[in-house]
Amino acid sequence: MPLSDEQLNHYRDQGFVNAGQLFKHDELTRMAVEFDRLVNFDEQVLGNKEDGVFPYRAMLNFRSPDLADFILHPAFVEVARQILGEDIRFWWDQGINKAPGSGSPIAWHQDNGYQDGRTQEFLTCWLALDASSIKNGGLEVIPGSAAKGAREHEWQGVHAVIPEPLLPEGVPTPLDARAGDLLFFSSRLVHRTGGNSSRADQRRAWVVQYCRADHVNEITGESYDNRPWVLRDGEYAKTLTSERPFDLGRERP
């Protein structure tokens, strides 16, 4: 379950790694069923009307006990332990489907850019529920960009975006995935996704993020003890519970 030394070194050098198939077939099916119920058959969308919107929903775990259980699954948590240590909280999850014909991009950003203030590096787990490539709105990354530190972002609608002149040097590189692949990347990895120009290939991803338990907003000083524990002193939490309640209405998608 944990990353091999080679995979961990790749993550540390490049800011990302494709860990391959860490979930069983029946687990992936259960996650896809819940994803479709909560994301595809609902009204929420991102993107713009001219290019074509796409289904999206934040915090699927609030609405699905099965997905909440998966947040404590060792396939995620054992890698999070290697990267973040023995005290970890769950940070955020979202379901995104770049459906066929949805042309709207998600522009270059770091996941840290979504917070109003600098925070420590955290971990994004991007679970491909379908095969993904540039053609159907898959990820592109700038390898090595995570090590170059936090970038300034500007808000474009609900999206935090790095203005072109502030992008780090590097060659944009597709990060393709097979259905079921689990990609891990740093919250400081500069990445984007384009539109889905395929005729029929959905591109569903369940994105689950973890942070160190002492994660704080370094500008406002806010402690994120409204995020539930996952590992405490190296022990798995039994359920997702936090010191303060989490208010989805206050948080940006």
Ligand SMILES: O=C(O)CCC(=O)C(=O)O
């Ligand atoms: O899955 C996508 O299309 C975008 C994901 C992304 O950029 C993110 O999770 O920060």
